[in-house]
Amino acid sequence: MTSEGSTGKYPEYRKRLGPGWWLSNPRYTTYMIRELTSFFVSIYAIIYIYQLSLLAMGNFSSYDIFVRNPATIVFSIIALFFTLYHAFTWFYLIGRIQPIKLGRNKSTTPLQALAINLVLLLVISYAVVYLFILR
Amino acid sequence: MATRGQGVLEKMTKETDIETATLKVFRYRPEVQLEPYFQEYKVPYRRDMVILDALNYIKDHVDGTLSYRWSCRMGICGSCGANVDGEPKLTCASFLHEFKDKEIKVEPLANFPVIKDLVVNIEDFMEKLDAVKPWIIRKEETPPEKGEYRQTPEELEAYKQFSMCINCMLCYAACPIYGMNEEFLGPAATALAYRYIADTRDQDHEARFPIVHDKEGVWECTLVGECSVACPKGVDPMLAIQKTKILGATQLLKPPRRRK
Numbered sequence: 537m538t539s540e541g542s543t544g545k546y547p548e549y550r551k552r553l554g555p556g557w558w559l560s561n562p563r564y565t566t567y568m569i570r571e572l573t574s575f576f577v578s579i580y581a582i583i584y585i586y587q588l589s590l591l592a593m594g595n596f597s598s599y600d601i602f603v604r605n606p607a608t609i610v611f612s613i614i615a616l617f618f619t620l621y622h623a624f625t626w627f628y629l630i631g632r633i634q635p636i637k638l639g640r641n642k643s644t645t646p647l648q649a650l651a652i653n654l655v656l657l658l659v660i661s662y663a664v665v666y667l668f669i670l671r
Numbered sequence: 672m673a674t675r676g677q678g679v680l681e682k683m684t685k686e687t688d689i690e691t692a693t694l695k696v697f698r699y700r701p702e703v704q705l706e707p708y709f710q711e712y713k714v715p716y717r718r719d720m721v722i723l724d725a726l727n728y729i730k731d732h733v734d735g736t737l738s739y740r741w742s743c744r745m746g747i748c749g750s751c752g753a754n755v756d757g758e759p760k761l762t763c764a765s766f767l768h769e770f771k772d773k774e775i776k777v778e779p780l781a782n783f784p785v786i787k788d789l790v791v792n793i794e795d796f797m798e799k800l801d802a803v804k805p806w807i808i809r810k811e812e813t814p815p816e817k818g819e820y821r822q823t824p825e826e827l828e829a830y831k832q833f834s835m836c837i838n839c840m841l842c843y844a845a846c847p848i849y850g851m852n853e854e855f856l857g858p859a860a861t862a863l864a865y866r867y868i869a870d871t872r873d874q875d876h877e878a879r880f881p882i883v884h885d886k887e888g889v890w891e892c893t894l895v896g897e898c899s900v901a902c903p904k905g906v907d908p909m910l911a912i913q914k915t916k917i918l919g920a921t922q923l924l925k926p927p928r929r930r931k
Contacts, residue, residue: 546701546702546786546787547701547705548784548785548786548792549699549701549705549707549784549785550784550785551781551785552850553782553847553850553851557847557850558847560757561757561758561897563895563896563897563900564847564895564897567894567895567896567897571893629894629896632909632910633909633910633913633914633917634913634917
């Protein structure tokens, strides 16, 4: 859908985004941090699958050594921080996109929606844990 | 009432006080040289003057070769957009005194090819705008004497903010996704598509689905949200894009015969 080149007899000038574009504006930077969080979440997912495979093979001592490793603990804390950041920013955005209706003419502000969504998340998580484990 | 009168007088003197602003304006003059450069201009200004007034001052009194677009100078025509100090703004709505004691950098809208100085090629947006069919589609038009197509205030509220778009393209200049992939349908075109999709008078919303739900349509958006920050008319294009994504996802759940 783009018209490349020029409209007349002179070439058009085109400035492309450089690799540091996301540092030019603080809002771009927070966006990039949110995108970056997925890196830590995916690495954690791989570690988690590895841990499960150790348990599935009955390799409990290796599992024990692995989870007690300071590197695993430090990475888990970092991953937790980024996961929480990701979850909060997403729930906040969901509140902007899909405000929850409160009556006929009122709907939630993004922060109210964030709070309601977090409460719902906790309730549903507890329900799932109760149904499959605690019961 | 002497003190009150004095207050008004003081305010007036303040408003007519003349100060000097330094504008660093992006110049691209391919007929002279192919390398763009910045040119500095000193412009005297009063408190009520905007960047566009400064550009007009330069054009009239300093340098007639400077090119830029403008028309209404009241935030309606959407033609005077430029990147002012790195942020896309309507130059008619950015006051010089807000940049006091500072050099003001004026560049063409980011992410668009530059034809000359501050004039960018808007062809791409125009094609996208046309592609989303920004008009009410009726299965059958009724003659005017049969009356208007009625809707309730609630139905109007569903799309009203999106109808405020003035096609100024500041949201495209603010969007890094568009900056990296110009095939992306982008904020304003989607906002206008959604404006008609959400309009109860429109009878063929699905006519726009192939365009908005295309790979380069709404799915390219990764929620930077800067379009909604840049919009000078209070439109929230990011919201329109996400609502269109929800429509796309729910559309898939419908029985196939209803899909197009």
